[in-house]
Amino acid sequence: MAAVVLAPSSFSDGTEAIALVVLLTEFAMMRASLSRSQVRLYSFQSLAVSALAVFVAATQHVGDLYVLAGLSFVLKVVVVPRIVLRLLRDSRVDLATSHRLGVATMVLLAIVVAAFGFFVVGGLPVHSPSLPAPALGLAGAVILVSFLLVILRSDVVSQAVGFFSLENGVSLASLVLAAGLPLIVEVAFLFDLLVAVVVFGVLIRVHHGRSQTLSTDALDRLRG
Amino acid sequence: MGWDPIAILVVPFAVGVACWWAPVNLGKALTLASGVLTFVLAVLLVPARITTALSGWLRVDALSVVFLVAAAFLYAATAVFAIGYVHPSGDPSSAARYSRRFFAGLNLFAWAMAMATVVNGIALLWVAIEVTTVVSALLVAIDDTDGATEAAWKYVLIASMGLGVALLATVVMYYAGSTVFGNSYELFYPKLLSGAAHFPPEVVRLAFVLAVLGYGTKMGLVPVHTWLPDAHSEAPTPVSAMMSGALLAVSFYAILRFYQVTAGAIGPAFPREVLLGFGVASVGLAALYLASQRDLKRLFAYSSVEHMGVLAIGMSFSAPIAVVGVLLHVLAHAAAKSTAFFGAGSVARRFGSTDVSLIRGGVGALPVSGPMLVLAVLGLSAMPPFGIFRSEFLIVSGALTDPHEAVAAVLVVGVTLAMLGLSWFTSRTMLSRTAESTPRGEPSAWIVASMAIGLGALTILGVHPPGQLSDLLTRAASELGARR
Numbered sequence: 001m002a003a004v005v006l007a008p009s010s011f012s013d014g015t016e017a018i019a020l021v022v023l024l025t026e027f028a029m030m031r032a033s034l035s036r037s038q039v040r041l042y043s044f045q046s047l048a049v050s051a052l053a054v055f056v057a058a059t060q061h062v063g064d065l066y067v068l069a070g071l072s073f074v075l076k077v078v079v080v081p082r083i084v085l086r087l088l089r090d091s092r093v094d095l096a097t098s099h100r101l102g103v104a105t106m107v108l109l110a111i112v113v114a115a116f117g118f119f120v121v122g123g124l125p126v127h128s129p130s131l132p133a134p135a136l137g138l139a140g141a142v143i144l145v146s147f148l149l150v151i152l153r154s155d156v157v158s159q160a161v162g163f164f165s166l167e168n169g170v171s172l173a174s175l176v177l178a179a180g181l182p183l184i185v186e187v188a189f190l191f192d193l194l195v196a197v198v199v200f201g202v203l204i205r206v207h208h209g210r211s212q213t214l215s216t217d218a219l220d221r222l223r224g
Numbered sequence: 225m226g227w228d229p230i231a232i233l234v235v236p237f238a239v240g241v242a243c244w245w246a247p248v249n250l251g252k253a254l255t256l257a258s259g260v261l262t263f264v265l266a267v268l269l270v271p272a273r274i275t276t277a278l279s280g281w282l283r284v285d286a287l288s289v290v291f292l293v294a295a296a297f298l299y300a301a302t303a304v305f306a307i308g309y310v311h312p313s314g315d316p317s318s319a320a321r322y323s324r325r326f327f328a329g330l331n332l333f334a335w336a337m338a339m340a341t342v343v344n345g346i347a348l349l350w351v352a353i354e355v356t357t358v359v360s361a362l363l364v365a366i367d368d369t370d371g372a373t374e375a376a377w378k379y380v381l382i383a384s385m386g387l388g389v390a391l392l393a394t395v396v397m398y399y400a401g402s403t404v405f406g407n408s409y410e411l412f413y414p415k416l417l418s419g420a421a422h423f424p425p426e427v428v429r430l431a432f433v434l435a436v437l438g439y440g441t442k443m444g445l446v447p448v449h450t451w452l453p454d455a456h457s458e459a460p461t462p463v464s465a466m467m468s469g470a471l472l473a474v475s476f477y478a479i480l481r482f483y484q485v486t487a488g489a490i491g492p493a494f495p496r497e498v499l500l501g502f503g504v505a506s507v508g509l510a511a512l513y514l515a516s517q518r519d520l521k522r523l524f525a526y527s528s529v530e531h532m533g534v535l536a537i538g539m540s541f542s543a544p545i546a547v548v549g550v551l552l553h554v555l556a557h558a559a560a561k562s563t564a565f566f567g568a569g570s571v572a573r574r575f576g577s578t579d580v581s582l583i584r585g586g587v588g589a590l591p592v593s594g595p596m597l598v599l600a601v602l603g604l605s606a607m608p609p610f611g612i613f614r615s616e617f618l619i620v621s622g623a624l625t626d627p628h629e630a631v632a633a634v635l636v637v638g639v640t641l642a643m644l645g646l647s648w649f650t651s652r653t654m655l656s657r658t659a660e661s662t663p664r665g666e667p668s669a670w671i672v673a674s675m676a677i678g679l680g681a682l683t684i685l686g687v688h689p690p691g692q693l694s695d696l697l698t699r700a701a702s703e704l705g706a707r708r
Contacts, residue, residue, distance in 0.1 A: 062407075125426045126399065143392065150385060159381055166388040173392060177399040180407030185347040189391065192354045196384055199358040203380060206365055207373050219374040222454040224516065 011059045012132035015176060018052040019138035022172055023114065026145045026165055030110050031103050035157040035214070039084045042161050042168075046076035049171050056179050064183040065175075071190055072171070080164065080197050087201055088157065091208045099153050106152050113148055114141035126177070135176045142169035155214045156207055160200045167193055226277040229284050229342040232265050232292070236299070236338060240331030248323040252307045255327050259296075259303035262338065266296035270696050276344070280412060283344035286699035287484075290551050291477040292341040294558040298470040299334035301677050305566045306330060306462040308670025309573070322366070326460065329363045333466060340474045345411040346485075349478055350387070350394050353442065356471055357383045364459040375451075375458035382451040386441025390478070393434035397485065400427040413481065420488030428489040435482040436498055443475035444529045445536060446505040453513075456525035457578075461569035464521055468528045468565060469558035476535055476554070480704060483539065487705045492542065500540035500631065506533025507638035514645030520568045520578040523649055524561065527604055530642045531557045531612075537635055538619040544706035546622025549615045551697045556611030556685045560603040563678030566671060567597025571653070573667035580649050585658025592666055594654055596675045601650045603682050605643035611685030 025045040032038040050073040057065035099106060122137025146169055150162035174181060204214070211218045239258040243251035269275060269292065275284040284292070310326055312319040336359055340352035357380065365376035398411060404419040420428075441448040452472075456464045479499075486495045510530035517523040531553070538550035568578055570593040575583045587594035603610035606617075616639065623632035658664070666672055684690075689697075 124430065125424070143388075147385065150381065156377065163381065163384050163388065166385060167391075170388055170392050170395065174395040174398075178395050178402060180402060180409070181347075181395070181398055182408065182410055185351075185411070188348065188351040192351055192358075195358050196354065196380075199361055199380060202362065203365060203373070203377050206368065207377060210368075210370060210373055216377070218370075219377060221371055222374055222378075222458070224453070224513070224518075224522070 012135070014055050014059070015052065015132045015135045016138070018048055018055065019135040019142075019172055019176070021048045022052075022168065023138050023142050023145070026142050026149070026169075027107065027110060027114075029161065029165060030145065030149055030152075031107055033103075035088055035155070036085065038158060038161050039081050039088070042164055043077050043081040045165060045168050046072065046080075049168050049175070050077060052172065052175050056175050060179055062179050064186075065179065067183060068186045068190075071187065075190055075194055076164075076168070079194070083197055083201055084157065084160070087204055090205075091214060099158075101152055106148075109152070110145050110148055113144045117141035117144040131176065136173060139169055139173035139176060142172060154216045156204050156216060157214055159216065160204065163200070164193070164197070226275060228265055228269055229275060229277050229282045232262055232296075232338050232342060233282070233335070235261055235265075236331045236335035240328050240335055243328040243331055244324060246324070248320050248327075251324060251327045255331055256300075256303045256307060258331060259300035259334070262334070263293075263296040263300040266292045266338075270692050280410075281344055281348070282342050283413065284342050285413075285703060286696050287477070287480065287551075287703045288341045289696060290554060290700050291473055292338060294473050294555050295334065295337040295341060295470040297555075297681065298466050298558055298562055299338075301562050301566075301674050302330065302334075302462045302466050304670055304677065305465065305562075305569065305674035308668030308674070309462055309569050310460070326363070326366060329359060329366065330462060330466070333359045333363060333463070334470075337466075337470050337474050341477060344413060346394050346397060346413075346416070346478075346481055347411045349481060350391055353390070353439070353475065353478060354384075354387050356474065357387060357442070360455075360459075360463065360467060360471060363463045364455050367458070367460060369458070371454075371458045375454040379451040379455040382448075383442050386438050386448060388438070389434055389441070390438025393431045393438055393482065396427060396431040396434060397482070400424055400431060400489070403427075413484070416485045417488050420485050423485075423489040425490045428486050429494060432482050432486040432495055433498060436479055436502060439475045439478040439482075440502055443472050443479065444506070444532050445502040446509045446529065446533070449506070449529050452529060453522050453525040456528065457519055457521040461521070461565055461572065464525075464568075465562040465565035468524065469562045472528060472532055473554045473558060476532065480539070484704060492705055496540040496542070499536040503533045503536030503538075503540060504631070504634055504638075506530065506536060507635060507642075508533075511638045511641035511645065514642050515648070517645070517649065518580050520571060520580060520583070520649070520653065521565070523580075523646065524564050524568060524604075527564075527642060527646060528557075528561060530638065531561070531604075534616065534619065534635065534639065537631065538622070539704075540631070541619070541622045541626050541628055542706075543622035543625045544701055545625070546619050547701040547704055547706040548697045549618025549622060551700050552618065552685065552689070553612065553615035556603075556615050556682060559678050559682040559685065560600055560610065560612055563600035563675050563682065564597065564604060566675045566678060567593055567600055570594075570667060570671045570675070571597070573671070574663070580653055583653040584656045585662060586654035588658030589662045589664050590666060591664070592672050593675055596672075596679055598650060598654050599679055600675070600682070601646050603679070603686075605646055606639060609683060609686045611682045611689075614686050614689075
């Protein structure tokens with residue numbers, strides 16, 4: 001049918017490959033045992049998203065996306081991981097992340113959630129000739145797994161990284177769905193992310209200063 | 225009039241930056257001046273039809289003005305309150321640093337909320353609301369207690385995840401538009417509305433649900449409200465007042481912008497059903513939670529969840545009178561809830577706590593702000609002659625003409641349950657006998673003044689809203705598709 005008439009283009013192949021890398025990195029974050037490696041994985045994931053921006057810019061001829069790819073590389077691959085790694089160096093405690101379930105259980109759950117996201121989002125009636133539907137499903141899977149990361153990990157660094165990778169998932173979706181999004185809007189999104197990172201950093205520092213730990217187990221006073 | 229929205233963006237920002245360096249008293253004076261000026265600028269926009277500025281990036285229509293007036297009113301009233309309320313203890317230099325940071329944050333918070341109402345397009349709207357999150361999260365954490373740290377962390381994490389979903393909604397809506405406008409276009413409201421009728425229905429539906437889920441997290445709709453009671457109870461009271469009265473409303477404004485486009489694309493039936501579900505859950509659960517609170521500020525926080533539910537339910541009725549009621553409710557809730565929080569601040573200054581079991585005889589100990597707090601709670605419970613009575617009356621009568629009797633019954637029962645919870649705790653804490661040992665008298669004339677302002681506005685909205693305001697609400701309702 002449509003797929004037969006339009007032979008699979010290099011565009012959709014490339015997009016799907018990179019989207020798959022992003023999802024696999026998300027899984028690696030899920031099972032990473034050190035906060036540091038989690039942050040490095042985030043950096044790698046952002047690199048993949050920036051590469052996708054370059055790829056879409058080249059194949060779809062959207063010049064603005066080169067600028068976006070450059071900015072996203074500087075901010076998400078270099079600046080944000082550096083800020084978080086410096087926070088980790090300063091705090092010097094429990095570099096190992098903590099989690100509520102065993103690693104195997106978490107990864108199994110993540111697979112279930114990712115499959116759910118992939119098929120539900122991939123099955124949406126979102127069609128256009130240039131749009132690779134599997135890549136959109138992969139973006140949905142990344143977003144759902146990032147939620148799982150925030151829910152199942154119980155330390156502030158993992159939760160913050162979970163939020164940052166949620167943003168990567170949304171970036172992925174926006175590259176697939178809305179490559180033509182005006183540059184000024186994209187830049188505003190990125191700038192907002194940077195501000196959010198600074199606020200997360202401040203709060204992680206405050207939390208560590210009060211409780212001498214990065215675990216969220218102490219954050220259970222407010223209920224009801 | 226194009227200068228007016230620009231001034232609204234420049235003044236609070238400049239004052240916020242100035243407060244960071246200026247001496248504390250100058251910062252307080254500047255904050256008050258900026259609050260009053262912003263409110264005047266917002267009121268000047270009431271009679272205008274549509275104001276645009278900065279080559280279309282700013283656009284103020286009747287719907288924006290309703291929310292802008294609510295935010296600016298909160299800004300001005302909170303500025304008055306904060307001058308009397310903020311008295312950090314400790315050595316003078318750290319106290320001065322606390323005050324400088326606090327007033328800088330307060331102004332920037334107000335600036336971000338005003339920005340959300342005047343920018344044009346769902347993308348910039350998202351940016352502005354994200355800015356409100358980061359500024360207010362720092363303000364929640366500013367007291368540096370265990371509770372404040374915990375509340376700030378939960379708030380920033382949950383609200384940011386929610387806004388991540390809202391960003392996805394924006395992207396999906398952009399995709400819906402790109403099927404009509406081509407790959408590259410600006411997400412301005414008139415542009416989206418002009419093409420909405422040709423957007424693919426399934427995609428618009430997805431975008432709307434994501435938007436309600438995402439912005440609903442910030443608005444405090446059940447079941448994504450979980451950060452709200454913590455943040456409202458642990459934040460400094462002026463911040464709680466602004467969050468409850470304006471921040472939640474601004475998030476509702478974002479949902480309404482998606483509602484407009486969705487209604488233009490697939491008709492209003494689907495978005496109404498979605499809002500009805502979230503609204504009923506919010507009113508019902510909040511009414512039950514209200515009965516089991518032990519902290520005055522937490523009590524008012526759950527009351528906010530209830531009122532946000534009322535807004536969502538109100539939008540699910542097709543009668544134009546209900547939509548007018550919803551918009552009036554935004555203004556009335558801002559006035560009533562800020563007065564209640566200001567009263568809680570007065571109580572906290574007098575009794576050193578907002579724990580319900582530690583407060584006795586509030587009216588005796590606080591001769592002016594005590595009775596005003598009781599009146600504010602009556603106002604929140606939709607008693608005449610206050611504004612919330614009028615707005616909820618409009619909403620319920622809209623439901624009865626619709627006809628949606630079952631939903632109207634649920635709404636009335638929920639609101640009544642909420643009133644029981646609110647009045648039970650208020651009568652226990654405020655109307656009981658005052659212990660001999662409790663000092664009497666008002667902690668600050670500024671607090672009394674701020675409460676008088678809030679209560680005055682609430683009464684005016686209830687007794688006789690100014691003609692221009694009624695006209696504004698009718699125009700805003702027709703922008704939302706409600707036509708007689």
